[in-house]
Amino acid sequence: MKKKITCSIICFLLLLLLPIDGTSAKAPTVQETRNKHGTREVIVDNGIIKVRFSSPQGLITGIQYKGVDNVLSPHQRTRGYWDIAWQGENNRGGGIDHVEGTKFKIITQNQDQVEISFSRTWDSGSHSRSRSHRIPLNVDKRYIIRANSSGVYAYAIFERLPEWPGFDMGQVRIVFKLDQDKFHYMAVADNIQREMPMDSDRDIHRGHAKALGYKEAVQLTHPHNSMFKNQVDDKYQYSCEIKDNKVHGWISNKSNVGFWIISPSGEYRSGGPVKQELTSHVGPTATASFISGHYLGTDMDMHYKSGEAWKKVLGPVFIYLNSGDDLLWEDAKRQAKEEVKAWPYEFVASSDFPSRRERGTVTGRLLVNDDELLTPGKFAYVGLAPPGEAGSWQTNTKGYQFWTKTNETGYFKIPNVRPGTYNLYGWVPGFIGDFTYQNHVNVASGSEVKLGRVMYKPPRNGPTLWEIGVPDRTAREYFIPEPYKNTINPLYLNHTDKFRQYGLWQRYTELYPNHDLVYTIGASNYSQDWFYAQVTRNNGDSTYNPTTWQIVFHLPYVNMRGSYTLQLALASAARAHLQVRVNNEYSTRPLFSTGYIGRDNAIARHGIHGIYRLYCINVPGRSLRTGTNTIYLRQAKGSGPFEGVMYDYIRLEEPSRV
Ligand SMILES: *[C@@H]1O[C@H](CO)[C@@H](O)[C@H](O)[C@H]1NC(C)=O
Numbered sequence: 001m002k003k004k005i006t007c008s009i010i011c012f013l014l015l016l017l018l019p020i021d022g023t024s025a026k027a028p029t030v031q032e033t034r035n036k037h038g039t040r041e042v043i044v045d046n047g048i049i050k051v052r053f054s055s056p057q058g059l060i061t062g063i064q065y066k067g068v069d070n071v072l073s074p075h076q077r078t079r080g081y082w083d084i085a086w087q088g089e090n091n092r093g094g095g096i097d098h099v100e101g102t103k104f105k106i107i108t109q110n111q112d113q114v115e116i117s118f119s120r121t122w123d124s125g126s127h128s129r130s131r132s133h134r135i136p137l138n139v140d141k142r143y144i145i146r147a148n149s150s151g152v153y154a155y156a157i158f159e160r161l162p163e164w165p166g167f168d169m170g171q172v173r174i175v176f177k178l179d180q181d182k183f184h185y186m187a188v189a190d191n192i193q194r195e196m197p198m199d200s201d202r203d204i205h206r207g208h209a210k211a212l213g214y215k216e217a218v219q220l221t222h223p224h225n226s227m228f229k230n231q232v233d234d235k236y237q238y239s240c241e242i243k244d245n246k247v248h249g250w251i252s253n254k255s256n257v258g259f260w261i262i263s264p265s266g267e268y269r270s271g272g273p274v275k276q277e278l279t280s281h282v283g284p285t286a287t288a289s290f291i292s293g294h295y296l297g298t299d300m301d302m303h304y305k306s307g308e309a310w311k312k313v314l315g316p317v318f319i320y321l322n323s324g325d326d327l328l329w330e331d332a333k334r335q336a337k338e339e340v341k342a343w344p345y346e347f348v349a350s351s352d353f354p355s356r357r358e359r360g361t362v363t364g365r366l367l368v369n370d371d372e373l374l375t376p377g378k379f380a381y382v383g384l385a386p387p388g389e390a391g392s393w394q395t396n397t398k399g400y401q402f403w404t405k406t407n408e409t410g411y412f413k414i415p416n417v418r419p420g421t422y423n424l425y426g427w428v429p430g431f432i433g434d435f436t437y438q439n440h441v442n443v444a445s446g447s448e449v450k451l452g453r454v455m456y457k458p459p460r461n462g463p464t465l466w467e468i469g470v471p472d473r474t475a476r477e478y479f480i481p482e483p484y485k486n487t488i489n490p491l492y493l494n495h496t497d498k499f500r501q502y503g504l505w506q507r508y509t510e511l512y513p514n515h516d517l518v519y520t521i522g523a524s525n526y527s528q529d530w531f532y533a534q535v536t537r538n539n540g541d542s543t544y545n546p547t548t549w550q551i552v553f554h555l556p557y558v559n560m561r562g563s564y565t566l567q568l569a570l571a572s573a574a575r576a577h578l579q580v581r582v583n584n585e586y587s588t589r590p591l592f593s594t595g596y597i598g599r600d601n602a603i604a605r606h607g608i609h610g611i612y613r614l615y616c617i618n619v620p621g622r623s624l625r626t627g628t629n630t631i632y633l634r635q636a637k638g639s640g641p642f643e644g645v646m647y648d649y650i651r652l653e654e655p656s657r658v
Pocket residue numbers: 022023024025148
C-alpha cells in the first residue's frame with residue numbers, strides 16, 4: 001500500500017518534470033519576485049522555457065529549458081546583456097554601458113504572449129557635469145516570449161534628443177555567455193562549424209596559449225584537450241557578412257540542446273549586406289551585432305552631433321533553443337527560415353516598429369549600360385538606405401537599410417520598407433562602381449513604388465586594354481597561400497574560405513624574398529601570380545618596408561594625345577597610402593595618390609575585403625610608350641605587418657573612341 005502511494009507520488013512528480021511539448025502549450029506568465037540574494041527578478045515562463053531577468057536592469061540571468069536549469073554561464077555575473085561602447089564629446093564620459101534599465105513594465109500579457117520592458121531615460125541635469133558611463137540615450141529594452149515557443153525575442157528602441165551632448169558610438173550588441181561545461185560545438189554556417197576550445201585555453205598568463213601578431217589571435221599551446229594543440233583561435237575567423245548572418249550558435253552534445261541567435265532581417269543592422277560582423281566565438285559566447293567598426297574602422301559614421309536627433313529600433317532578434325538527438329543545426333536553419341518568413345513580426349507592441357501593412361514596397365528592373373552594351377543587371381545588389389553619396393551605405397550606421405538581389409533578368413522587389421525617404425543604391429557583380437538612382441525614393445505607408453527601368457552606367461572612358469581580377473568587391477580570386485603548419489585552424493583546410501587562416505600576410509616576404517611582385521599582362525595569371533593583399537615586407541627583424549608592385553604590359557601603339565584611364569578598385573585598405581606611377585618608379589610626384597586611407601583591418605582579421613573604393617585615374621598618353629610599359633603600385637606605409645591594401649580589380653582603358 002505504502003509502496004503504491006510513493007509510486008504514484010513519484011509518478012505525479014515525474015509528470016510535472018516531464019518536458020512540456022507543443023501539444024500542452026500554455027499562456028506565458030510573468031512573475032515579479034526576489035531571488036535568494038534578495039534582489040528583484042522578473043520570471044517569464046511559458047511552460048517550455050523559463051527566462052529570468054534582473055529587475056529593473058533587464059539583464060537576462062537565466063534560461064531554463066528541457067531539464068537544463070540554466071543554459072547561461074553560472075560563472076559570469078553578466079551573461080545575457082546589451083552593451084554599447086561609446087565616447088562622449090570632449091571626453092565627457094564614455095566606456096562600456098550595459099544599458100541597465102531603471103524601470104520595469106509589462107507591455108502586453110495575454111494568452112499568446114508576454115512583452116516586457118526595461119527602460120531608462122537620460123537625465124541631462126544630473127549627468128552633464130560628471131564623467132558618466134551612461135550614454136546620453138533613452139533606452140527601452142523589450143523582450144517577448146510567446147506561447148508554444150522555445151525562445152525569446154529581443155529588441156530595443158534607442159533615442160537621443162537634439163539638445164543632448166554628442167557622442168561617438170562604436171559598438172552596439174547583445175551578448176550571451178553560455179555554460180562552458182555544456183556548450184562545445186559551434187555552428188555559423190553549413191561549412192563553418194566545429195568543436196571549440198575552452199575560454200581558459202586562451203589564457204596567456206597561465207601559459208595555456210601564446211600571443212600572436214594581433215590582439216585577438218592566440219596559439220593554443222597547452223589546451224585542455226590535446227586535439228587543439230598548436231591551433232590558432234581568433235574570433236574574427238568566424239565573422240560573417242550580414243546577408244549570410246541569419247543564424248549561428250552552439251550545441252551542447254551532453255544535454256542535446258542548441259542555443260541560437262536568429263537575425264531575420266538586415267534592416268536594423270548597419271553598413272549594408274556585405275558588412276562583416278562577429279558571430280559566435282570561444283567563451284562560449286554568442287552575439288547579435290547591430291553597430292560595429294569591424295572591417296570598417298573609423299570610416300564608419302559613428303558620430304552623433306549635438307543638435308542631432310536619432311531614433312532607431314534595433315531588432316527584434318530571436319534567441320532560439322532547440323533540443324533532440326541530432327540535426328539541431330538543421331532545425332535552427334529551418335527556424336531561421338520561419339522567422340524570415342514572419343518578418344516583419346506582427347506581434348511587436350512598440351509603435352516604433354511598423355507592421356507589414358504600414359510598410360511599403362519598391363520594385364523595378366536594373367539594366368547595365370557598359371561599353372555600349374545594354375544588359376540586365378543580373379544578380380545585382382540593390383538596396384534602400386539613407387540619402388547620401390553613392391556607396392555611403394557602406395559606412396552608414398544611423399538609418400535603416402533594405403537590400404535584395406535582382407533576378408537573372410534584373411528585376412527586383414524590396415518588400416517591407418519602413419516609410420521614409422531613401423536613395424536606391426546598388427552594385428552589379430562583374431561591373432565596377434556604385435549605382436545610385438537619380439531621385440530620392442519616398443516610401444509611404446502601404447504604398448508600392450514602381451520605379452520601372454533603372455539604368456546603371458558603370459564608370460568607363462574607353463575600351464578595355466587589359467584587366468586583372470574580377471569586379472566583385474573582394475580579393476577572393478587572387479592567390480591565397482597555405483597557412484603555416486603551427487598556426488592552423490583545421491576548419492579552413494581545403495575550404496572555400498582559405499583566407500580565414502592566420503598569418504597568411506607573412507607569406508609575402510617568403511614568396512618574394514628579393515624583389516616585389518611583378519605581374520606581366522598576357523603571361524601572368526591572377527589566381528597564381530597576384531598575392532591577395534599588398535602587404536609590407538618584413539626585414540627579418542621587427543621592422544617592415546613599403547612594397548612596390550609592377551604591372552608590365554605591351555602597347556603596340558600609343559595615342560600620345562589621348563587620355564587613358566586606370567580603373568583601380570580596392571577591396572580593403574588598412575592605414576595605407578597607395579601611389580601610382582607610370583614608367584618611372586622613382587618620380588617624385590606620383591601620377592596618382594590615394595592619400596592616407598582605411599582602417600578596416602581586413603588583413604589582420606582574416607577578411608577578404610573591407611570597404612570598397614574605386615579610383616578612376618587619368619593616364620595621359622604621353623606618359624606611355626610604344627612597346628613595354630610598367631605601372632608601379634607603391635604602398636608607401638611600412639611601419640608594421642598589417643598596413644596594406646587588397647585589390648578588387650584593375651583595368652586599363654584606351655582613350656574613348658569618340
Ligand atoms: C506548437 O508548436 C509546434 C511546433 O512549432 C506545432 O507543431 C504545434 O501545433 C503548436 N501547438 C500549438 C498548441 O499551437
